[in-house]
Amino acid sequence: MCLPTWKAVLGYEEGRDKVIRRMRIGYPRFFRHPLVDRLTTAASEEIGGEGDAVLVFPSKLAAQRAQRWIERRGEVAVRSVGFHGMQALAVPIKAKQVAIDYQRFTGELVSSRQAEDFLNGTVRSGDKNHLLQRRLGKIAGVEPKQVTVFNSGMAAITAVLRSLPGVKEGRKTLQIEFPYVDALKIQELFGNGVVFLNQASGESFDEALSRIRKGEFAAVxxxxxxxxxxxxxxxxxxxxxxxxxxxxxxxDDSAVGPSNVSVIRWADVVTTSLTKWLSGAGDVMAGMVAVREDSPFAGPLLEGLAEESAASSPLYIGDAEVLLSNLKGYPARMAMPNANGLALAQLLAGHPGVADVWHPSLITRENYDKIKAPRGGYGPLLSFALKNPRKAPKVFDSLQVCKGPSFGTPFTLACPYTLLAHFHELDWADACGVPSHLIRVSCGSEETDGLLARFSAALEHA
Known part of the structure; x- marks a missing residue:
């Protein structure tokens, strides 16, 4: 899918029919895949009642949790019905958005491959977890038994939150640094609340460290x-x-991937969206959790994560096979995107029309270097903002690269990130230092000179 202009992005966020009706596909947690839509239609015809919206979940446990959440927040009664090895919820239409939000936040979705196999009458059982654990363990620097695989990156983060002993005891979590939007949302919605520290500096950071040392939080x-x-x-x-x-x-190391940073030495748990750099093709969703073997929390976390993966958000075998195939080129294929990210960051930093460039080579580099993998780079992901925000739409519209959400594809991908992720809270994001005219770029494997030329041409409008 592509949202090629600034106006198209605004139209998508505002739900304008002339934009939405032309879209055939989108990011799966935000836009129902056509095959999943057909699966949902089949479920609606079989179990739906008049005035019901039907959603299909990959497991009974996922549906049961969703049912409780929707009933509580939507103040409605929800029916849960088994559906050919999956589980479907019939939700009163007034609570439809509440149900959609639940799947968006948790990432507990039926994949398009599973939907396709169901529609073709070829649904498969089993998994490839042992093969994935072996492959991913080598990448993450842990034993295979320390790795748990999920059907999406958000499902992995949600599972970690649910498995934390401190959350079960009623404590809040602490989020340090401005995160990907839904990583903060799930702590707000599915934990006991979250203390949010936007930037790791100054007196607020010192206070946070003191509170951590006192054992105040369920997790950081x-x-x-x-x-x-x-x-x-x-x-x-x-x-x-x-x-x-x-x-x-x-x-979470998803922004640059475990070939560029090695954080398991310091973290008790590392979460990674396999949808992004590790897959590298943008054609499969998955997530993983790696637990440090000598972490004092390893036992209860691994036990909880194993249950979550198997019973709540399992990775469908068809998706696992595609992921295994995609992993074969990792991490060697990161060299070119890394080089492009570094070159583009330098180009943007030297342009008179650019106000800010955010890239690990340019900001908090000393901290990044402490965790950079021995053969790692500074990553292909970067963001920039123009000195004149009013010129951002023209620059974006004239930029000759693919445009849309997500990152980690073999081709360069750009988006007005803040508009897509924080459209209904732009003032809050701006107060956190994330301006509404920020453009995020995920560099691909294109030839560097050609990529830089395309950005230089677009920046003529800055």
């Missing part, structure tokens, strides 16, 4: 580096505070 969550600002906290410093306070440290 952060990204290394963050998305979309690509900032990196002083991970060894935070890890030491967590060790003192007996607080698990959860680090």
């Amino acid at each position: 969550f952060t990204e290394a580096p963050s998305n979309p600002l690509l900032r990196t906290i002083d991970l060894p410093q935070v890890a030491a505070a967590c060790a003192d306070g007996g607080v698990p440290l959860i680090v």
Whole structure:
């Protein structure tokens, strides 16, 4: 899918029919895949009643949790019905958006491949978890038994939250650094609340470290580096505070991938969206959790994560096979996107029309270098903002690259990130240092000179 202009992005966010009706596909947690739509129609015809919206879940446990959440927040009664090995919920139409939001936040979806096999009468059982654990363990630097696989990156993060002993005891979590939007939302909605520290500096950061040492939080969550600002906290410093306070440290490395940063030395848990750089093709969704073997929380976390993966958000065997195939080129194929990211960051930083560039090579580099993998680079993901925000739409519209959400594809992908991720909270995002005219770029494997030329041409409008 492509949202090629600034106006198209606004139209999508505002739900304008002339944009929505032309879209055939979108990011799966936000836009129902056509095959999943056909599966849902089949479920509606079989179990739906008048005035019901039907959603299909990959497992009974996922549906049961969704049912409780929807009933509580939507103040409605929801029916749960088994559906050919899956589970369907019939939701009163007034609570449809509540149900859609639940699947968006948790990532507990039926994949398009599973839907296709169902429609063709060829649904398969079993999994490829042992093969994935072996392959991913080598990439993450842990034993295979320390790896758990899920059907999406958000499902992996949600499973970690549910498995934390401190959450079960009623404690809040702490989020350090501005994160990907839904990573913060799930802590707000499915935990006991979250304390949010936008930037790891100053008196607020010192206070947070003190509170961590006192064991106040159920866990500390952060990204290394963050998305979309690509900032990196002083991970060894935070890890030491967590060790003192007996607080698990959860680090997500999705922005640059585990070939570029190695954080398992400091983190108790590392979450990774396999949908992005590790797959590298944009054609499969999955997530993983790696638990450090000598973490004091390893036992209860691994037990909880195994149950979550098997009973709540399993990775469908057809998706696992595609992921295994895609992983064969990793991490060698990261060299070209890394080089493009570095070159583009330097180009943008030197342009007179650009106000800010966020890339690990340019910001909090000292902290990033502490966690950079021995053969890693500074990553293909970056963001920038123009000195004149009014010129951002023209620059974006004239930029000759693919345009849309997500990152980690073999081709360069750009989007007005803040509009897509924070459209209904733009003032809040701006107050956090994430301007509405920010453009995020995921560099692909194109020839560098040609890629830079395309950005230079677009920047003539800056």
